[in-house]
Amino acid sequence: MFEIKNITMIYDMEKAEKVYALGGFDLTLPDKGLIGIIGPSGSGKSTLMYCLSTLKKPTDGQILYNGKNLTSLKDSERENLRRNEFGFVFQRHFLVPYMSAVDNVTVAAAKNDKETTEQAKRLLSGFGLGEKEWNKRPAKLSGGQRQRTAIARAMINQPKVLFADEPTAALDHENAFAVMEILKDYAKKHLVLIITHDRSILKDADRIIELWDGNISAIKGGDTV
Numbered sequence: 001m002f003e004i005k006n007i008t009m010i011y012d013m014e015k016a017e018k019v020y021a022l023g024g025f026d027l028t029l030p031d032k033g034l035i036g037i038i039g040p041s042g043s044g045k046s047t048l049m050y051c052l053s054t055l056k057k058p059t060d061g062q063i064l065y066n067g068k069n070l071t072s073l074k075d076s077e078r079e080n081l082r083r084n085e086f087g088f089v090f091q092r093h094f095l096v097p098y099m100s101a102v103d104n105v106t107v108a109a110a111k112n113d114k115e116t117t118e119q120a121k122r123l124l125s126g127f128g129l130g131e132k133e134w135n136k137r138p139a140k141l142s143g144g145q146r147q148r149t150a151i152a153r154a155m156i157n158q159p160k161v162l163f164a165d166e167p168t169a170a171l172d173h174e175n176a177f178a179v180m181e182i183l184k185d186y187a188k189k190h191l192v193l194i195i196t197h198d199r200s201i202l203k204d205a206d207r208i209i210e211l212w213d214g215n216i217s218a219i220k221g222g223d224t225v
């Protein structure tokens, strides 16, 4: 669970023009569920996600993750947390071009043994990529298949929190829907945080957080903070 207090992010600190990407708000996020983050371009969605996932350090404020203060962790502790508990899906899949679909999934696994390979195949099959696709390189897969492979990679270590920044933006409606079904299912037991411009894919979200100019303008569904 995340407890966020007064989270503030200012870019270009040394310049006269300061950008308040996050304006200093509080927010609590539960252990599981599908949480959507929505808002116009530049409203701070990615910045919030990068701060929560320790990829960026906020200028001010506190982020507690299961009672641990993320902003005071050492770099190595942050890396371990990301590796062991967090998974990431981005708008672009960032698959390794010369590796097969299966190898792209196992590449980030904590262990790389036979069981991991089997697990990767099970994940891919569950996402509609059968034996035919397992040995294909990303260039030979469709856009939707590539993104589902990227999601399998993000899930191979069974992260407690899955961060997804516009995971469906490059997909057509049908593939976006398939990806959302996968994320919704994962959110039954884990926390899935998903940034999107497309409100329609969040129809089953447990909570929708709306950002506007670096602040929360509305929270819909679930318990409010």
Ligand SMILES: Nc1ncnc2c1ncn2[C@@H]1O[C@H](COP(=O)(O)OP(=O)(O)OP(=O)(O)O)[C@@H](O)[C@H]1O
Pocket: 011, 012, 019, 020, 021, 039, 040, 041, 042, 043, 044, 045, 046, 047, 048
């Ligand atoms: N590395 C950076 N250096 C300086 N300013 C930045 C940087 N990254 C983001 N910003 C600024 O911070 C604000 C929030 O950006 P952020 O990327 O979080 O927005 P966003 O909601 O994810 O937008 P989008 O929907 O376009 O991805 C914007 O004004 C942006 O210009």
Ligand SMILES: [Mg+2]
Pocket: 045, 046, 047
């Ligand atoms: Mg963004």
